Amino acid sequence: MIESLDGIFETVNYKQSTGLKLYDNTQYEDYPMHWHPAIEIVMPVENGYKMVFSNTEVELREGDICIVCPGCVHSIIAPPTGRRIIFQPNTTTLRFMREVEILFSIMSPYCVITPEEYPDIHDTIKEMLINIREEYMENNPFSEVNIYSQLLKMLVLIGTNYSNNNVNTDYNPIVKEEYAPKFMEICDYINAHCSEDLKLDDIADMSGFSKFYFERLFKQFTGTSFYKYVNQKRIAKAQELLVEPGVSVTDVALNCGFTSISSFIRMFKIQKGCTPTEFKSMYWSDTKKA
Template sequence: MIEHLDGIHETVTYKENSSLRLFVNTDCEDYPIHWHTPMEIIMPLEGTYTVFLGDKPVLLQEGDIIFICPGILHSLVAPENGKRIILQIEWSVVSKIRDLNSILALISPVLTLTPQTAPDIYSDIYHLICQILSEYEEDSFLSEAVIYARMLDILSLIGRYQAFASCRFDAGPQKQKEYLDRFLSICNYIDEHCTEDLSLDQVAKTAGFSKYHFTRLFKQFTNTTYYKYLNRKRIDHAMLLLSDPDIPVTEAALQSGFSSLSTFLRVFRSVKQCTPTEFRDMYIHPEKQQKNP
């Protein structure tokens, strides 16, 4: 359930003295387009469940697991009958751990795991989520610490699996490991400095590669270009600024690292399928949100 929705921004009500929230949802209720700062994990226990990313549906079958990254616009459509685990966990608690932010680059905007798509890790992650549910319901001494420990296990499994499954570095095993470590660090660096003037030449030099070698390897690692990756991080930052009606759109663009308003408008529409003004209008006036078909 969504308890506090300000426009399209959900303020998650965590469990008391906690930074996470978990519930077994059986409501036949659709949730409008929204975003929030915690990561959200949904796993149907009975029946199906549909997650919309914009107008693109992701149909979850019983036992499928979806990870929705922080700040991603999404909506939810429930069937008449069903049951699903919904876990919202504050990302900032673990975001300072080395390499974890880079995992977001590997799974953003969402990652769906099924026994068919991830046979090597699905069973382990399924059982870890069940352990999290048990700890949450028992609410015993150090339960939250145990839950975050299980969550770190999940993220580590996903990070290693996604990194090695998606990366196709043209190199031997030792170089693969070296490149993986180096590009995880580079993604962390970009995440932390995305609002600054980060040229391709500068970041390639920081990584220790020529611009052309870096460009090829970065695309192999992230499955996107350097500037598309950088712009996505800048748009995520801009979304937070646009939620404040007192910050002009031009100022949000400049504070997010864009040198011109026209570039910001073009990139924002490309990433979020709406203009910054439309996004802000949805944030401030929830009645103007479009319903999914």
């Protein structure tokens, strides 16, 4: 399945003249830790499938859908027999839309859509993924447009349902809907300024809420705490910088808003399961060592 792997970086070989790659996969083959800029949507069709992330393992049953966010380091353990859809669309051109970028941020590193946790949308997304497979295989005129339109509909369904299913809160969902535009702006600001010294008090003032109320609403909207969200964005930026030749770990830490190398290394290992140096070494193949 992985056609081009340098260290732990996978170059997705998209279908000719498209930004799409889909496997109707039946291979009995394990795949090592790797990452790629594209999202990856995996659904077992026959038998299960195991996805391994830096700190967790996810056992997918038939019909469960795992969405791996861009830049997430993961590996795959295949059963002796089975079949699964593995869909890798290039979403770079979609991320100018702030809703898409923020959805990837709050889902990161992955999201699993099951019929138990997402009863309102699971069957629809499953049907969309099957339709995408058929459209991809048949290669009809305007198939790429059709597939991307279904992908966008899928992201809309997930985005409008994700927070409700992943945040344990006493707040009425109506409150979240009322303040959603404001928190979209807050997330936009954090994404753009994550390398700066962002303080909870200052961002709460920007929102117009008290610090306590802002913390509660921010977690309701994003599914994570303010500082954890900031660190996720910093580590995502660090991951992109670490693969550049000639860039030191110290430079990356400072350019991503960390005040000490030790805190950067600790946070990187928590999120990625390896140190920045190990990540950099795994990325570069013997012929591409920096």
